[in-house]
Structures are given as C-alpha cells and as structure tokens.
Amino acid sequence: MKLTVEVWRQESPADAGRWERHEVDDAASHLSLLDLLDLLNDQIAAAGGEPVAYESDCREGACGACGVTVNGVPHGPVPRTPSCRQHLRSFDGATRLRIEPLRSAAFPVVRDLVIDRSALDALVTAGGHVAINSGTASDAEALPIGHDDAETALDFAACIGCGACVAACPNGAAHLFAGAKLAHLAMLPQPALERGRRARAIVDELEQRFGPCSTYGECAEVCPAGISLAAVAAVHREGIRAWWRGRDD
Amino acid sequence: MTSTTLRSATTSRARVSTFTLKLAMAVTGWLFALFAAVHMYGNLKAWFGADAYNGYAHWLHNALYPLLPRDGLLWIMRIVLAVALVVHVVASLVLYLRGRRARGRFRRRGHNRWAAATMPWTGLLLLAFLTFHILDLTLGIAGAAEYRAATADESFAYQNTVASMGRPLAGAAYLLAMLVLLVHLVHGLWSSATEFGLTGRRTRKAWKVIAYVLAIGITVGNLTLPIGVWTGLL
Numbered sequence: 001m002k003l004t005v006e007v008w009r010q011e012s013p014a015d016a017g018r019w020e021r022h023e024v025d026d027a028a029s030h031l032s033l034l035d036l037l038d039l040l041n042d043q044i045a046a047a048g049g050e051p052v053a054y055e056s057d058c059r060e061g062a063c064g065a066c067g068v069t070v071n072g073v074p075h076g077p078v079p080r081t082p083s084c085r086q087h088l089r090s091f092d093g094a095t096r097l098r099i100e101p102l103r104s105a106a107f108p109v110v111r112d113l114v115i116d117r118s119a120l121d122a123l124v125t126a127g128g129h130v131a132i133n134s135g136t137a138s139d140a141e142a143l144p145i146g147h148d149d150a151e152t153a154l155d156f157a158a159c160i161g162c163g164a165c166v167a168a169c170p171n172g173a174a175h176l177f178a179g180a181k182l183a184h185l186a187m188l189p190q191p192a193l194e195r196g197r198r199a200r201a202i203v204d205e206l207e208q209r210f211g212p213c214s215t216y217g218e219c220a221e222v223c224p225a226g227i228s229l230a231a232v233a234a235v236h237r238e239g240i241r242a243w244w245r246g247r248d249d
Numbered sequence: 250m251t252s253t254t255l256r257s258a259t260t261s262r263a264r265v266s267t268f269t270l271k272l273a274m275a276v277t278g279w280l281f282a283l284f285a286a287v288h289m290y291g292n293l294k295a296w297f298g299a300d301a302y303n304g305y306a307h308w309l310h311n312a313l314y315p316l317l318p319r320d321g322l323l324w325i326m327r328i329v330l331a332v333a334l335v336v337h338v339v340a341s342l343v344l345y346l347r348g349r350r351a352r353g354r355f356r357r358r359g360h361n362r363w364a365a366a367t368m369p370w371t372g373l374l375l376l377a378f379l380t381f382h383i384l385d386l387t388l389g390i391a392g393a394a395e396y397r398a399a400t401a402d403e404s405f406a407y408q409n410t411v412a413s414m415g416r417p418l419a420g421a422a423y424l425l426a427m428l429v430l431l432v433h434l435v436h437g438l439w440s441s442a443t444e445f446g447l448t449g450r451r452t453r454k455a456w457k458v459i460a461y462v463l464a465i466g467i468t469v470g471n472l473t474l475p476i477g478v479w480t481g482l483l
C-alpha cells in the first residue's frame with residue numbers, strides 16, 4: 001500500500017514547527033502506527049535525514065507513552081485505542097495520514113511528536129495519590145471492600161496517563177483524567193480519609209493548568225482505558241462535597 | 250513557560266474560579282429553563298381562547314395584589330431573570346476565553362459535537378431573540394401595527410401575539426428561535442449533569458431523558474403558537 005504521510009517536525013519547544021511530506025511505498029496493512037513511523041524513519045535515515053522523534057515504550061497499550069494525533073484525532077481513527085494498537089488495516093483505506101503531536105496548550109512540544117505531559121504529573125502530585133499511613137498487610141485484611149466497589153474503582157484506575165483526553169478536548173480540559181483519579185480514590189476506605197483535601201487540591205490544580213469542561217464528550221471517545229464520561233462529573237461531585245463539608249476527609 | 254510563571258500569571262488577578270463559573274452557568278440556565286417551561290404553559294392557554302390567554306396575562310400583571318403592587322410579581326421575575334442573564338452571559342464569555350486559551354494555538358477539529366460547539370452562538374441568537382421578543386410583545390416597540398398595551402383592567406396579549414406572528418418575518422423569527430432554543434437547552438441541560446456532579450450511571454441516563462423531555466416540551470409547546478396562527482387555528 002502506498003501512503004502519503006504528512007508529519008509534524010519541530011526542532012525544539014521554541015521552534016514554530018512545520019509539516020513535512022513523505023511517500024511511503026510499502027506500508028503493509030498489518031503495520032501499527034508506530035511500525036509505520038519506524039518504517040518512515042528508516043526511509044528518512046537512509047536518505048541522510050533526521051528521524052522523526054516520537055515516544056513509545058510498551059507497544060501494547062499499557063504505558064501511555066505513545067499518543068500522537070492522526071488526521072485530527074488523538075491516538076488515531078480507531079476509538080478508545082492507543083496509537084501503538086492502531087493498525088493501518090482499520091483506517092478505511094485512507095491513503096493520506098497527517099501525524100502530529102497531541103495538541104493542547106498544557107502540553108508543550110519537546111520535539112517532533114514528543115510532548116511534555118508534566119501538567120498531568122502536577123495533578124497527580126497535587127492529589128492523585130494516597131499520602132496517609134495505610135498500615136501493614138494485616139490492616140488491609142481488616143478493611144474488606146465489596147466486589148462491585150473494587151471493580152468500579154479499578155475501572156477508574158485504568159487510566160494510563162496518555163493525555164489523549166486533554167488533546168481531544170476543544171477546551172483543553174483534563175476532567176476525564178482528574179475525575180478518574182478522584183472517582184477511583186473516593187471509593188476506597190483508606191484513600192477516602194483524605195477525600196476532601198484531595199478534591200480541593202486537584203480542583204485547584206485543574207484551575208491553574210487546564211480549561212473548562214463543556215461536556216463535549218470527545219475525551220471518552222479517545223480514551224484507550226475506556227474511562228467513562230461519568231468521570232468528568234466526579235470533579236464537581238468531589239469539589240462540591242469538599243466545599244460543603246469543609247473537612248479533610 | 251515554567252509552571253511558576255503560569256501560576257503567578259493566573260493568580261495575581263482576582264479570579265472567579267472556573268468551577269464556580271460553571272456552577273453559576275448551570276444554576277442560571279436551569280432558572281431560564283424552568284421559567285421558559287412556565288411561560289410555555291402560559292402560552293398554551295391561547296388554545297383555550299383569547300379570554301383564557303388574556304385573563305392569564307391580566308392575572309400575571311395583578312398576581313398577589315394587594316400583597317404586592319400591580320406588576321410586582323412580574324418585576325420580581327424580571328429582576329431575577331435579568332441578574333441571571335448577566336451572570337449567564339458574562340460567565341459564558343469568561344469560560345469561552347479560558348477554553349480557547351487552555352487549548353492553545355492548534356484548535357481541535359474533526360469532531361461532530363456541533364451542539365456543544367455552537368453553545369456560544371445559539372446563546373447569542375437567543376439573546377437577540379429575547380431583545381426582539383420584549384420589544385415586540387412586552388413594549389410593543391417592534392410589535393404589530395395593531396399592538397395595544399395592557400391597561401389596569403384588561404390585557405390584549407392574545408391579539409398582540411396573533412398579530413405579531415401573522416407577520417411572516419416575525420413568525421419566522423419565533424419559529425427559528427424555538428429551534429435554536431431546542432439545541433441550546435438539550436446540550437445545556439444535559440451538560441449540567443457535569444456541573445452538578447452526577448456520576449451514577451442510572452442518574453445520568455435519567456438526567457439525559459429529563460433534558461430532552463424538557464427541551465422538546467418547551468419548544469414544541471411554544472411552536473404550536475406560530476403554527477396555530479399561520480394555519481388560522483388561532
């Protein structure tokens with residue numbers, strides 16, 4: 001299969017960036033997006049050029065490193081699937097791919113397709129963690145968690161931190177990511193001890209770095225972890241609750 | 250830009266939080282929706298004849314008299330709605346600008362969420378309609394030639410409405426405004442589930458149903474008026 005690939009090239013965060021056009025002649029349909037980038041890079045290197053920088057690690061949808069935007073859609077045309085698990089065969093015979101970084105003001109481009117996701121780390125640092133002494137293994141035995149609660153909490157914990165939800169949002173909001181953390185930790189007995197403090201810290205961090213949620217619902221369409229759109233409402237549920245109670249838990 | 254400059258840039262000015270602004274949008278939006286629902290109910294009285302409609306309008310002008318002065322209830326509603334309108338519009342502008350800034354140089358394209366994307370524009374159209382509507386049927390400035398203001402013991406709301414909507418352009422404006430209202434209300438009411446923090450699966454489903462029923466009910470109920478006038482039934 002012959003493919004026209006337009007790829008975003010950017011030397012550094014300060015560089016304005018530009019599109020670069022390549023023809024890839026033997027793009028087999030079983031290739032993943034990252035395989036295609038590897039093939040393209042071989043071609044570029046053989047011609048003496050500088051390969052396109054992109055991020056990847058697990059290549060199996062677990063690490064969240066690989067997200068790129070394909071024809072305007074974060075991760076690519078297949079819904080709820082990370083870039084590394086998107087294969088050319090499911091692109092409906094597209095012959096032209098525009099590949100650019102995940103876009104949002106909160107994610108500066110480091111180089112080419114590589115972005116800086118520190119803004120998401122800031123949310124985790126602010127409140128996406130458990131900062132209490134949770135005791136020893138036997139204490140865990142003493143705090144049984146119902147099966148349904150454990151499953152729901154795990155569903156919200158499935159986020160791989162890829163940042164696609166932010167890039168999918170026309171407002172640059174991170175409510176799906178932040179709400180997933182809040183919903184997950186609010187359901188478990190030990191993390192819930194700092195539920196109010198966590199909500200205030202995360203809501204405040206969201207204010208500083210991200211945009212407002214207008215319930216477009218695009219985030220949940222691209223989320224490779226299948227986080228439900230209900231997570232965006234957890235931001236306000238937890239925020240209102242913390243404001244109402246005015247306490248740390 | 251380092252995170253410290255970003256922080257000081259946003260916190261140096263007094264700033265109403267996005268969280269608060271979104272809640273204010275939801276509360277004032279619901280206020281309009283509930284008002285519009287009651288208003289639609291009042292409009293349906295047209296189907297019970299001119300006397301029913303005018304009698305209701307007359308009652309509105311004199312409701313709770315002598316506890317309140319004449320037009321007292323109307324003025325309370327006008328003031329509450331006007332304050333809500335200012336809050337709704339100003340908050341939407343601030344949120345719109347914040348969203349654009351948080352998104353940055355490269356806009357998101359290629360999604361088909363047109364109802365969400367057009368909220369600022371359907372909102373502005375409603376504002377224009379509201380202005381016309383008040384000039385038309387409350388003040389009579391943009392009303393039909395036959396417009397007659399209410400007197401102390403009589404209202405001509407029915408005749409005014411029928412005469413106004415009998416004008417093709419004005420009738421079309423009412424029709425169009427209701428379709429715009431439908432889009433604005435469906436997305437706005439559904440979106441308020443996010444602001445009110447409704448996360449439960451069943452709750453969210455029910456909320457969506459309520460949003461559609463209320464939005465469709467208000468617009469269809471109101472639409473029966475211009476259609477009734479055009480078909481000669483009113």
Ligand code: HEM
Binds near residue numbers: 281288330386387410
């Ligand atoms: C096609 C549908 C509508 C009809 C037939 C209609 C009819 C009327 C009439 C006859 C009045 C004057 C009542 C009186 O003072 O005697 C009125 C007032 C008013 N209408 Fe509507 N209306 C419609 C839709 C709407 C909508 C959608 C809104 C906004 C959501 C709205 C907002 C208002 C307001 C705010 C007033 C009061 C103005 C004031 O007294 O200061 N109307 N309407």
Ligand code: SF4
Binds near residue numbers: 177
């Ligand atoms: S919520 Fe989904 S889209 Fe957002 S960072 Fe987590 S895995 Fe990625």
Ligand code: FES
Binds near residue numbers: 058084160
């Ligand atoms: S490379 Fe790990 S999720 Fe794609």
